[in-house]
Amino acid sequence: MxxxxxxxxxxxxxxxxxxxxxxxxxxxxxxxxxxxxxxLVFVCTVCKAQMPDPKTYKQHFENKHPKNELPDELKNVCP
The missing domain is CATH 1.20.5 (Single alpha-helices involved in coiled-coils or other helix-helix interfaces)
Structure with a gap:
């Protein structure tokens, strides 16, 4: 000690x-x-949530905003 x-x-x-x-x-x-x-590069046009890649953004958009039309930037992204 x-x-x-x-x-x-x-x-x-x-x-x-x-x-x-x-x-x-x-x-x-x-x-x-x-x-x-x-x-976090991509920003949702509806709710302004941020996503790291277009695939995640597309999944988010399809799940959270099914009634809205898919933005042009996501139409050619693979599921």
Whole structure:
């Protein structure tokens, strides 16, 4: 068990290490969020939902908006 100065040094070192880890985790989460938002390229013309690819967009449109006519950009997309 550490005592006195050794204990204070150990606590300071541990606190510094934790702060470094916390800062790094927050940075990675922000990068992941930005990358995910960049990947959402297609926007539904009816409800403004965002999708990553045209196939998903077509499935969304057929399931959520069956009464609406399929947009021109989705008519040639394979199911």
């Amino acid at each position: 550490a005592r006195g100065q050794q204990k204070l040094q150990s606590q300071a070192k541990a606190a510094e290490k934790m702060a470094k880890q916390k800062k790094q985790q927050g940075h990675n989460a922000n990068e992941q969020k930005k990358a995910a938002l960049k990947a």
